[in-house]
Amino acid sequence: MEAAAVHPQTASAFELLDVHYAYQDIPAFNGVSLCIPAGQCIALLGANGSGKSTLLRLLAALCFPDRGRLTAFGEDLSAERMQQEALAYTFRRRVGLVFQNPEVQLFNPTVFDELAFGPLQLGWKREEILRCLDAMLAEFSIVHLKHHSPHRLSGGEKKRVALASVLITRPEVLLLDEPTAALDPCSQSDVVRFLAGCRGTGRTVVTATHNLDIVAEIADYCFVLQAGRLVAQGAPKDILGDGALLRATQLLHAHWHVHADGLAHIHDHRHHLAGAGTGT
Amino acid sequence: MGAVGRSARQPTRDDGRLLKTVGEQSYLRGGHRHGRRDFLERLLRGLLDAMDHTADAEQLAAGPGVLQRLDPRIKTLGLLTLVVTAVFVKSLVALGGLFAFATALALASRMTLRRLAGQVWTGVLLFTGVLAVPAIFLVPGDALVAVPLLDWTITRQGLRGAAFLVGRAETAATFALLVILTTPWPQVLKALRSLGVPLVLVAILGMTHRYIFVLLENSVQLFEAKRSRVMGPLSGPERRRMAIASVVVLLEKSLHLATEIHLAMIARGYRGEVHLLDEFRTRTRTWDWIALASFLAVAAIAIGWQWLPSIGDRI
Amino acid sequence: MHIPDGYLSPLTCAAAYVVAAPFWFVALRKVKGQLQTRLVPTVAVVSAFSFVIMMFNLPLPGGTTGHAVGLAVAPILLGPWAAMLAISIALFIQALFFGDGGITTFGANCLNMAIVGPWVAYWLYRLISGETPLASKRRVFAAAAAGYIAISVAALLAAVQFGIQPIFFHDAAGAPLYAPYALAITIPAMMIGHLSFAGLAEAVISGGVVAYVQKVDPRLLSLSTPQVAATGGGEAATLPVGWRPTRALWAGLAALLIASPLGLLAAGIAWGEWGVDDFKDAAVPAQIAPASGNVVPPESVPQGMERLSSFWTAPMPDYEPAFMHNEYFGYILSAMVGTGLVVLAVLLLSAVLGGGRAQRAAANP
Numbered sequence: 001m002e003a004a005a006v007h008p009q010t011a012s013a014f015e016l017l018d019v020h021y022a023y024q025d026i027p028a029f030n031g032v033s034l035c036i037p038a039g040q041c042i043a044l045l046g047a048n049g050s051g052k053s054t055l056l057r058l059l060a061a062l063c064f065p066d067r068g069r070l071t072a073f074g075e076d077l078s079a080e081r082m083q084q085e086a087l088a089y090t091f092r093r094r095v096g097l098v099f100q101n102p103e104v105q106l107f108n109p110t111v112f113d114e115l116a117f118g119p120l121q122l123g124w125k126r127e128e129i130l131r132c133l134d135a136m137l138a139e140f141s142i143v144h145l146k147h148h149s150p151h152r153l154s155g156g157e158k159k160r161v162a163l164a165s166v167l168i169t170r171p172e173v174l175l176l177d178e179p180t181a182a183l184d185p186c187s188q189s190d191v192v193r194f195l196a197g198c199r200g201t202g203r204t205v206v207t208a209t210h211n212l213d214i215v216a217e218i219a220d221y222c223f224v225l226q227a228g229r230l231v232a233q234g235a236p237k238d239i240l241g242d243g244a245l246l247r248a249t250q251l252l253h254a255h256w257h258v259h260a261d262g263l264a265h266i267h268d269h270r271h272h273l274a275g276a277g278t279g280t
Numbered sequence: 281m282g283a284v285g286r287s288a289r290q291p292t293r294d295d296g297r298l299l300k301t302v303g304e305q306s307y308l309r310g311g312h313r314h315g316r317r318d319f320l321e322r323l324l325r326g327l328l329d330a331m332d333h334t335a336d337a338e339q340l341a342a343g344p345g346v347l348q349r350l351d352p353r354i355k356t357l358g359l360l361t362l363v364v365t366a367v368f369v370k371s372l373v374a375l376g377g378l379f380a381f382a383t384a385l386a387l388a389s390r391m392t393l394r395r396l397a398g399q400v401w402t403g404v405l406l407f408t409g410v411l412a413v414p415a416i417f418l419v420p421g422d423a424l425v426a427v428p429l430l431d432w433t434i435t436r437q438g439l440r441g442a443a444f445l446v447g448r449a450e451t452a453a454t455f456a457l458l459v460i461l462t463t464p465w466p467q468v469l470k471a472l473r474s475l476g477v478p479l480v481l482v483a484i485l486g487m488t489h490r491y492i493f494v495l496l497e498n499s500v501q502l503f504e505a506k507r508s509r510v511m512g513p514l515s516g517p518e519r520r521r522m523a524i525a526s527v528v529v530l531l532e533k534s535l536h537l538a539t540e541i542h543l544a545m546i547a548r549g550y551r552g553e554v555h556l557l558d559e560f561r562t563r564t565r566t567w568d569w570i571a572l573a574s575f576l577a578v579a580a581i582a583i584g585w586q587w588l589p590s591i592g593d594r595i
Numbered sequence: 596m597h598i599p600d601g602y603l604s605p606l607t608c609a610a611a612y613v614v615a616a617p618f619w620f621v622a623l624r625k626v627k628g629q630l631q632t633r634l635v636p637t638v639a640v641v642s643a644f645s646f647v648i649m650m651f652n653l654p655l656p657g658g659t660t661g662h663a664v665g666l667a668v669a670p671i672l673l674g675p676w677a678a679m680l681a682i683s684i685a686l687f688i689q690a691l692f693f694g695d696g697g698i699t700t701f702g703a704n705c706l707n708m709a710i711v712g713p714w715v716a717y718w719l720y721r722l723i724s725g726e727t728p729l730a731s732k733r734r735v736f737a738a739a740a741a742g743y744i745a746i747s748v749a750a751l752l753a754a755v756q757f758g759i760q761p762i763f764f765h766d767a768a769g770a771p772l773y774a775p776y777a778l779a780i781t782i783p784a785m786m787i788g789h790l791s792f793a794g795l796a797e798a799v800i801s802g803g804v805v806a807y808v809q810k811v812d813p814r815l816l817s818l819s820t821p822q823v824a825a826t827g828g829g830e831a832a833t834l835p836v837g838w839r840p841t842r843a844l845w846a847g848l849a850a851l852l853i854a855s856p857l858g859l860l861a862a863g864i865a866w867g868e869w870g871v872d873d874f875k876d877a878a879v880p881a882q883i884a885p886a887s888g889n890v891v892p893p894e895s896v897p898q899g900m901e902r903l904s905s906f907w908t909a910p911m912p913d914y915e916p917a918f919m920h921n922e923y924f925g926y927i928l929s930a931m932v933g934t935g936l937v938v939l940a941v942l943l944l945s946a947v948l949g950g951g952r953a954q955r956a957a958a959n960p
Contacts, residue, residue: 057543060547062543085551088549092549096548099543099547101540103491104540104543104544105544107487107490107544107636108486108487108490109465109466109487110466113486113556116557117545120556121549121550121553121555122549129557130557149338149466150490151490151497166548333693360698364605364699366600366601367600367604367605399694407599408601418776419761419770419771420769436770437768440768441761441765441771441772442775444771444772444773445602447601448600452599452600453697456690456697456698457694459691460691460692480623480627481684483639484635484639485687486639487636488638489688490639491639492643492646494643495640495643495646495647520653523800523803524803524806527651527800527804528804528808528812530644530647530648531672532812534640537640538633538639538641539633541640542636542637550632
């Protein structure tokens with residue numbers, strides 16, 4: 001019902017209809033229906049274990065609904081269909097996912113190999129890969145890291161390499177799992193600036209996060225998940241202004257205020273958390 | 281340059297307890313050491329040593345030097361041939377020559393004698409050297425010298441046997457160290473690949489190396505977390521339980537990591553086929569071929585030495 | 596037990612590579628069949644795991660420590676083929692990157708520690724634990740015994756590889772070109788160390804890990820117990836551990852183990868003549884005893900001894916060479932024939948087991 005409300009007649013990137021998914025017999029997703037319009041920047045909000053990561057994995061076709069329907073770019077997404085070489089090729093080309101854990105995302109011996117991995121799998125030509133690779137290195141200012149091994153990079157550098165390695169194939173849809181987690185404030189604002197820059201460029205971006213400070217900057221629209229269900233959706237202003245909702249979904253500590261300007265203004269009465277005030 | 285000149289093995293308080301401690305030859309201090317040192321401390325040292333070694337190798341490989349300038353494929357092939365040659369030769373003079381060649385190559389590649397001594401020579405000598413000593417007396421043959429009072433005789437065959445063992449171990453280990461210290465690991469991988477090692481294995485090797493560091497870091501954190509929760513020194517059985525529990529936790533982590541990495545690969549279009557991109561020079565230069573030719577020449581001369589009647593070696 | 600370069604002759608090294616190669620090939624194919632696209636990440640991470648646990652030092656009862664190779668842990672948790680690959684790759688990185696174990700001897704090291712050892716451990720574990728439930732105490736014992744025996748078998752193989760060097764590879768004057776000690780010395784030297792400390796470490800870690808896994812996540816044991824796991828469910832249980840097509844490979848190895856002592860015997864007689872006269876020389880026995888224990892005053896030895904004792908413990912101080920010469924040679928022969936027979940027996944047993952499994956599989960398709 002709600003999905004229909006936001007469903008514009010413009011193209012949708014993804015649609016979920018009553019999707020159920022259980023991870024090793026533990027239900028992670030119970031009857032979720034939502035629509036992600038193409039070209040929009042979406043924030044997926046929810047506490048740990050609310051199903052954000054599962055949703056991203058469903059959208060990236062890394063797992064498939066047990067029940068319900070999932071479509072991407074107007075076509076059904078299922079394990080059987082992803083077996084088809086041509087479909088899988090187009091899909092992987094169009095959708096990129098950045099994992100939260102850099103140790104998982106960066107599995108190649110060097111930054112160079114990391115960036116080359118995606119294009120190589122998609123069968124690009126050597127010259128084209130080398131050209132795009134240099135462009136990406138420059139774009140994310142990681143040229144000097146080209147031959148470094150991932151374990152010698154800082155957290156911020158790892159995140160930049162991860163983004164570059166996914167964006168090198170120029171996906172239309174970018175999925176990000178907690179992109180600002182475990183980053184220092186400076187690297188965090190780098191990531192936020194990048195995501196804010198994606199708005200209005202026609203790229204669909206879905207960011208799973210529980211960092212409310214960044215939502216207003218990076219998102220056109222929000223979905224709020226709790227215990228594998230969609231509990232709310234709306235513009236960032238409305239969601240961030242709903243203190244009761246945020247508290248009920250454990251996105252906001254019971255002691256924290258919501259400001260009249262609609263942004264979650266994070267005040268802790270007992271002690272101020274370092275880095276928590278950057279959103280104001 | 282943290283590792284320059286550090287000794288291969290620092291004496292510890294339990295030195296001297298025969299059979300109580302076990303260790304093996306390695307470039308690292310922390311590799312395979314046994315002893316009474318604290319479990320965590322040892323693991324931490326192992327991790328730091330492994331990282332130091334990598335950092336060192338990367339730094340040295342990026343610097344100037346004869347071997348550094350060679351095409352990695354040529355270098356790997358040439359040096360591995362020389363490792364095999366060191367095992368092949370049947371003349372001590374030739375073996376000595378090879379050892380001198382290895383040392384000269386190392387010096388020409390900006391490696392100090394201190395580093396060589398610290399990372400290979402001392403370690404090999406302490407390991408293989410001590411192991412070879414009894415052979416001087418034990419191998420039957422022509423008596424050379426009788427040790428006064430003890431009624432032992434040093435035999436010529438024993439002496440030669442011990443010299444062969446130590447010489448080979450030292451020479452081969454020096455050449456092997458040259459490969460790894462003058463070539464960054466990714467280049468070693470690419471060289472292996474162009475030398476005919478299947479792509480799948482190269483990909484696995486690359487990833488294994490990457491995750492060794494991740495898992496080592498993980499286990500250090502694991503031990504630190506555990507140790508921070510206990511007061512005072514742990515008893516033997518407690519430490520044993522801790523080690524065993526860590527193995528299992530690490531295994532679960534590893535399996536989880538493997539699943540996740542697989543998904544990350546799939547997400548980027550992986551379908552089970554390994555593709556790797558070669559970035560380095562496609563053409564080898566004349567210089568590379570001259571180097572390879574000289575490596576092979578050295579190998580051939582060393583192996584053929586025994587048939588040169590005029591020189592021979594007499595000990 | 597990592598044999599460095601220079602200890603084994605090129606011929607021995609080449610032979611070891613030749614024997615190991617088909618096992619690697621089959622292991623890679625099998626594991627690929629099991630894991631499909633998961634092959635690269637799984638084998639890589641598990642190899643890294645093998646590498647890291649080889650760095651764990653284990654406090655042993657009696658105040659010493661030992662490091663386990665994971666000879667039994669790996670096959671029990673991963674199945675024999677994946678373990679074979681993982682340990683081989685870990686050994687390769689140790690050899691190439693860290694200089695632990697040689698490059699020419701890599702094949703021999705793999706044969707001992709990645710192929711025969713884990714395989715013996717795997718089947719012993721399965722034979723002893725039988726069809727007991729995953730949480731059974733018997734499995735703990737089975738794992739400990741498997742670890743202990745597997746490391747001893749691996750050590751025996753290494754000892755034999757060392758010991759045959761002076762027989763075959765010496766120069767015209769009789770100077771050994773590679774490892775200089777005869778089987779009569781290498782076998783007791785290796786076995787004392789491994790039957791005591793290294794074996795104990797392996798037993799403690801194997802038994803301990805199984806006991807701990809039983810408590811926290813018994814499903815991890817299902818890879819090495821297909822018949823029990825079939826009822827327990829879980830994704831891992833569906834991975835085939837079948838090895839029937841490769842039975843010829845193992846039969847070949849068993850034949851090799853049984854046949855090689857015969858060759859040794861032929862060569863050994865000649866070699867025996869080469870050595871016996873010297874051993875009969877009254878001076879020699881007297882020099883050996885001290886040489887074995889205190890060649891140099893202990894204060895200066897230990898550093899080296901520490902490195903050395905992993906595969907070289909002090910030869911028995913009171914042995915008598917002439918007596919030992921025959922006695923131990925006989926012992927070696929029987930040990931090798933014994934190993935071959937164990938391999939054969941396991942083959943036969945598994946044929947029975949495998950037949951049973953095949954029937955069960957046919958019963959419920």
